[in-house]
Amino acid sequence: MIRDFVYLKAGSVKEALDLLDKHKDDYKIICGGQSLLILMRQGLVAPENLIDIKGMKELSYIKFNSKTGLRIGATTIHREIEKSSVIKKHYPVLVDMEKNLASIQTRNWGTIGGNLAHADPAGDPGALLMALNARVSMANKERVRALLLEEFFVDFFETALEEGELLLEVQVPPVPPRTATAYEKFNIIKNDQGIVSVAASLTLNEDGLRCKDARLVLGGSAPVPLRAKEAEAMLKGRKVTEGLLEQVGSRASEEADPVADIHASEGYRRHLVKALTKRMVKRAWEHARTLAH
Numbered sequence: 001m002i003r004d005f006v007y008l009k010a011g012s013v014k015e016a017l018d019l020l021d022k023h024k025d026d027y028k029i030i031c032g033g034q035s036l037l038i039l040m041r042q043g044l045v046a047p048e049n050l051i052d053i054k055g056m057k058e059l060s061y062i063k064f065n066s067k068t069g070l071r072i073g074a075t076t077i078h079r080e081i082e083k084s085s086v087i088k089k090h091y092p093v094l095v096d097m098e099k100n101l102a103s104i105q106t107r108n109w110g111t112i113g114g115n116l117a118h119a120d121p122a123g124d125p126g127a128l129l130m131a132l133n134a135r136v137s138m139a140n141k142e143r144v145r146a147l148l149l150e151e152f153f154v155d156f157f158e159t160a161l162e163e164g165e166l167l168l169e170v171q172v173p174p175v176p177p178r179t180a181t182a183y184e185k186f187n188i189i190k191n192d193q194g195i196v197s198v199a200a201s202l203t204l205n206e207d208g209l210r211c212k213d214a215r216l217v218l219g220g221s222a223p224v225p226l227r228a229k230e231a232e233a234m235l236k237g238r239k240v241t242e243g244l245l246e247q248v249g250s251r252a253s254e255e256a257d258p259v260a261d262i263h264a265s266e267g268y269r270r271h272l273v274k275a276l277t278k279r280m281v282k283r284a285w286e287h288a289r290t291l292a293h
C-alpha cells in the first residue's frame with residue numbers, strides 16, 4: 001500500500017528547484033517511477049510530497065560536440081539513448097548496454113537521471129559511465145555543481161545529491177584515440193539487472209602495442225560501482241596476454257567487496273568478477289588494437 005502524499009508537478013527546472021526548496025523537509029522526486037514506485041509500494045519510502053519531473057523537456061536531450069563530448073539530460077529515457085545515432089557512432093558501447101537494460105517498456109519510461117540517482121550498485125549505466133570517465137551536474141536554487149561519477153556514488157542506494165538538489169545531466173568526455181570500451185553483465189534472466197557486471201576501457205600507446213591507460217569498473221560487486229585500481233595499474237605499459245589477463249582478473253576479484261544475497265554468494269560474485277574482467281579486458285584490447293592499426 002502506498003501511503004498518501006501530496007502530488008506536485010514541475011514543468012521546468014526553475015519550477016522544480018522552487019518546489020524542492022519549499023518542501024526541503026520531506027519530498028521525493030519522481031521521474032519514470034520505475035525504481036521509486038517499487039520502494040513506495042514496499043513502504044520503504046513514504047514521502048510527504050512527491051515532485052514529478054517526468055516530461056520536463058528542458059532536461060530531455062542528447063547533445064554531442066567533438067571537443068567537449070556527450071551531454072545527456074537527466075529526464076532522457078533509456079530508449080532514446082539506445083536509439084540515438086550520434087551515441088551509436090561515438091559511444092557504441094552505451095547503446096549496447098541500453099539494449100540489455102530491462103524491457104522495452106521500462107526503457108521507454110525510466111530515465112538516465114533516475115537510474116543514476118537511484119544508485120543501485122548493480123545498475124548498468126553507473127559502471128559503464130564511470131569507465132568512460134563521466135561526470136554529472138546538479139543544481140539547487142543557489143548553485144550548479146558537477147562531480148565525477150566516482151564521487152557521486154557514496155554508498156548502497158546513496159549519492160552525493162544534497163537536499164534541494166536536482167540532477168541535471170550526464171557529461172561524457174570525448175573518447176581518446178586508440179581507446180575501446182567493453183561492458184557486460186552476468187544475469188540469469190535476460191535483460192534483468194546484472195548479478196555482477198564489468199566495464200573495461202583501454203587506451204593504447206601510439207605504437208598500438210601496449211596499454212597506455214586502463215579503467216576497470218565493477219558493478220554489483222561493492223556498495224558502489226568500484227574502480228579496480230590495482231588491476232588497472234597492472235595493465236599500464238603492458239601488452240595484454242593470456243597470462244596477464246589471468247593476473248588482472250584475479251586482482252580485480254580480490255579488490256571487489258561483494259555481499260552475499262538471494263542472487264549469489266560472495267564467492268560466486270568474486271568468481272564472476274574474475275571471469276568478466278578477463279573477458280572485458282580481452283574484448284577492449286582486441287578492439288583497441290584494430291583502432292590503432
Ligand SMILES: Cc1cc2nc3c(=O)[nH]c(=O)nc-3n(C[C@H](O)[C@H](O)[C@H](O)COP(=O)(O)OP(=O)(O)OC[C@H]3O[C@@H](n4cnc5c(N)ncnc54)[C@H](O)[C@@H]3O)c2cc1C
Nearest residue numbers: 031032033034035036102110111114117123124167192193
Ligand atoms: C522490471 C525492471 C527491470 C529493470 N532492469 C534494470 C536493468 O537491467 N539495469 C538497470 O540499470 N536498471 C534496471 N531497472 C531500473 C530502472 O530502469 C532504472 O532505475 C530507471 O531508469 C529509473 O529511472 P526513473 O526515471 O524511472 O526513476 P524514478 O523511479 O522516478 O526515480 C529513481 C530515483 O531517482 C530519483 N530521481 C529521479 N530523477 C531525478 C533527478 N533528475 N534528480 C534527482 N533525483 C532524481 C528519485 O527521487 C528516486 O530516488 C529495472 C527496473 C524495472 C522496473
